[in-house]
Amino acid sequence: MAILREIGAHFTPDKGTVFTVWAPKAEKVEVLLHKPEPIQVPLQREAMGYWTALSEFATPGTRYTFVLDGETQRPDPASHFQPDGVHEPSAVVDHHAFAWTDKKWKNLPLHEYIIYELHVGTFTPEGTFESMIERLPELKELGVTAIEIMPVAQFPGSRNWGYDGVFPFAAQNSYGGPEGLKKLVNACHAQGLAVVLDVVYNHMGPEGNYLNDFGPYFTDKYKTPWGTALNFDDNHADAVRNFFFQNALMWLREYHIDALRLDAVHAIYDMSAKHFLQELQEHVQELEEQLGRDFILIAESDLNDVRLINPMDRGGYGLDAQWSDDFHHVIHALFTGEQSGYYVGFGKTDQLTKVMEKAFVYDGLYSEHRHRTFGSSTAHNQAAQFVVCSQNHDQVGNRMLGERLSELVDYETLKVIAALVILSPYQPMLFMGEEYGERNPFLYFVSHGDKDLIEAVRKGRREEFSAFAWQGEAPDPQSEETFERSKLTRSYTSESQQNKLREYYKRLLQLRKSTACLAKPDKDKVLARMDENGAVLHLVHHTREPYCYSLFNLSDTAQTVRLLRPDEAAGNWKPLLHSAAADWGGPGTDQPEALEQSADVTLPPKSVLVLAQQTH
The missing domain is CATH 3.20.20.80 (Glycosidases)
Structure with a gap:
């Protein structure tokens, strides 16, 4: 793994600003500080075409450009701020100054x-x-x-x-x-x-x-x-x-x-x-x-x-x-x-x-x-x-x-x-x-x-x-x-x-997070099958109990299908969500309290029924 080289303008309160730019073909590089009285600071050539210099006059907010071979004046390629747009000078940024309050934050898995x-x-x-x-x-x-x-x-x-x-x-x-x-x-x-x-x-x-x-x-x-x-x-x-x-x-x-x-x-x-x-x-x-x-x-x-x-x-x-x-x-x-x-x-x-x-x-x-x-x-x-x-x-x-x-x-x-x-x-x-x-x-x-x-x-x-x-x-x-x-x-x-659609999304996301087999799914333990008419998708998550069984009617007509029996699944199925329910802006549906294994289910057109395994 290559050793990294710092580039751009790096300010530290006790030293000032170190400017570093890569310009391998240049014979001379300077940084121009756009102060009320402009200050031109020559950079020293280092290995592999890098140029660098330290300036105590460059403080946070100082506008600057690089001058190549005494002629071409350009913003910093690694500029951390372009306050006036892409064609104007860069500005020094103090990344030490922001008062972060997220010390206890940990990234999610x-x-x-x-x-x-x-x-x-x-x-x-x-x-x-x-x-x-x-x-x-x-x-x-x-x-x-x-x-x-x-x-x-x-x-x-x-x-x-x-x-x-x-x-x-x-x-x-x-x-x-x-x-x-x-x-x-x-x-x-x-x-x-x-x-x-x-x-x-x-x-x-x-x-x-x-x-x-x-x-x-x-x-x-x-x-x-x-x-x-x-x-x-x-x-x-x-x-x-x-x-x-x-x-x-x-x-x-x-x-x-x-x-x-x-x-x-x-x-x-x-x-x-x-x-x-x-x-x-x-x-x-x-x-x-x-x-x-x-x-x-x-x-x-x-x-x-x-x-x-x-x-x-x-x-x-x-x-x-x-x-x-x-x-x-x-x-x-x-x-x-x-x-x-x-x-x-x-x-x-x-x-x-x-x-x-x-x-x-x-x-x-x-x-x-x-x-x-x-x-x-x-x-x-x-x-x-x-x-x-x-x-x-x-x-x-x-x-x-x-x-x-x-x-x-x-x-x-x-x-x-x-x-x-x-x-x-x-x-x-x-x-x-x-x-x-x-x-x-x-x-x-x-x-x-x-x-x-x-x-x-x-x-x-x-x-x-x-x-x-x-x-x-x-x-x-x-x-x-x-x-x-x-x-x-x-x-x-x-x-x-x-608003009902948004509430429906909220409910789906709640299910995603609160149902064990959805919260950390294993695609090797997902069963996806279409019915013989190619109208209904059976989607079963059997990563861990209670299993989750979703039926998607993709067609414009009502469909009656028989529930599959996923490997090792026991008990009946309890409805968790029906997209056709009036709560979600649907036409309404009769939703049974429980469905037996291998029961026949009738699905309204263009609808989703989500079931959870009842293990007791």
């Missing part, structure tokens, strides 16, 4: 993570870190245990999903900067909520990206869907790897983040003997030992490759978990009927049973969409290593009109889908607003300052939709109206049906 993905700018009307704090009790009451924040690394302007970030170390100024993010994390821990931060290590945004002025951060060996690939295995790659290792450790150490969601790791190209992701996990483990805290790394990947989460001694990278796109695609295609783009080949009922037991559909099978054999077996992986959802920022926001499922399927179907996710053996993730059927879309939005770039983004979005059979005109990503339309309305406070 992975199997207890119930994740709520959100976008800071659209989660509240104000769109800031601090404005989110007053909403945290709502999330706690809902039953989620962790929030996942879409990327907050400094991007151009004030409106962006966050994947156009160009200063990975700097918390977005328009959200509230470093101080605001720390206040939010501190408040989350006070509420008992873990914090997952989405970070992007596969590409950098275009506007304000000055990295090439400093060194070979990029390589032409590979190409990503978003432009030039980052240099993780070419000449000078050690310093680039160090840059991103330090970034990950900073979020965990300085901001008390509990878990990182690693964006699109399939676009992190690295042919090194030790992959970047494996070495990242090693550095995080070292930090865990130093701080006595547990951290979690979750990969987003479309490769269905368990090498990401397999232990290092089995040739894996040792990450804690990864997303399962297959789970989403099966459910989405099955209930919406969409079969274009990457939904080709999905939507079959037998795939639903497979994904409930195996996490992946394509685990070494031929993919019609990819035109090749795809994926690997999950036989040796735990259920908690997979994060599943029916909606997320990508799957909603990358639709032409940003429609949520609440616009694509009816109310009763929303409840069936919610139960499939939450009662699965995997770690469930909700996308902000889904719990009450938010009707506002979640659209793609930017606020670039470069006219040519703005037009390129518009064109790129149109081309991206060409594989799908969607009708209409894509909203303008640059328009502020597009951004405003994407904000949550929290209309459940005034709409009865939406």
Whole structure:
């Protein structure tokens, strides 16, 4: 494991600020302190192209830039704050000054993570870190245990999903900067909520990206869907790897983040003997030992490759978990009927049973969409290593009109889908607003300052939709109206049906946490079977007693089925939840107090019945 090198501006009260920057091709590097009387401090060259200097005149809040070879003046690539945006000077941050109150906080074990993905700018009307704090009790009451924040690394302007970030170390100024993010994390821990931060290590945004002025951060060996690939295995790659290792450790150490969601790791190209992701996990483990805290790394990947989460001694990278796109695609295609783009080949009922037991559909099978054999077996992986959802920022926001499922399927179907996710053996993730059927879309939005770039983004979005059979005109990503339309309305406070849906989600999450076999499920002890008509899914968790038995009627008509007899199950079944009940906005149902083994059960159309084993 490589020895890490400190970079950026690091302030300590008794010494001042140490500036370190990597610029291997420069002949001279200075730091310019933007004081009333500017101060220029020469940096000393050290090994491997690093330059460093100590200045007692640089204090918290001091604006500064680096000057390369007496000509090119740029913000710090490892800036911790860009108070005036991506093109202006960086600012020194004192990470010792914040008064943390979370000393007693301990990260949750992975199997207890119930994740709520959100976008800071659209989660509240104000769109800031601090404005989110007053909403945290709502999330706690809902039953989620962790929030996942879409990327907050400094991007151009004030409106962006966050994947156009160009200063990975700097918390977005328009959200509230470093101080605001720390206040939010501190408040989350006070509420008992873990914090997952989405970070992007596969590409950098275009506007304000000055990295090439400093060194070979990029390589032409590979190409990503978003432009030039980052240099993780070419000449000078050690310093680039160090840059991103330090970034990950900073979020965990300085901001008390509990878990990182690693964006699109399939676009992190690295042919090194030790992959970047494996070495990242090693550095995080070292930090865990130093701080006595547990951290979690979750990969987003479309490769269905368990090498990401397999232990290092089995040739894996040792990450804690990864997303399962297959789970989403099966459910989405099955209930919406969409079969274009990457939904080709999905939507079959037998795939639903497979994904409930195996996490992946394509685990070494031929993919019609990819035109090749795809994926690997999950036989040796735990259920908690997979994060599943029916909606997320990508799957909603990358639709032409940003429609949520609440616009694509009816109310009763929303409840069936919610139960499939939450009662699965995997770690469930909700996308902000889904719990009450938010009707506002979640659209793609930017606020670039470069006219040519703005037009390129518009064109790129149109081309991206060409594989799908969607009708209409894509909203303008640059328009502020597009951004405003994407904000949550929290209309459940005034709409009865939406409030009942939210209460239904609360009940499902209570069951998830309070029922022993759901709270820590074992996918090897999950039985998923479709009835002979392909209309009803039987899902039995028999990890530990009392067992849990869920029946999902996926059809538009009432269905009568006979209960299965899971191995070693004894006693009758007690109903815990019926989605058709009036309490949840359903048409109402007669719910027996108990059902005998192998009884016949009639299920209303598009409904879920959850049963618990009665052992006495």
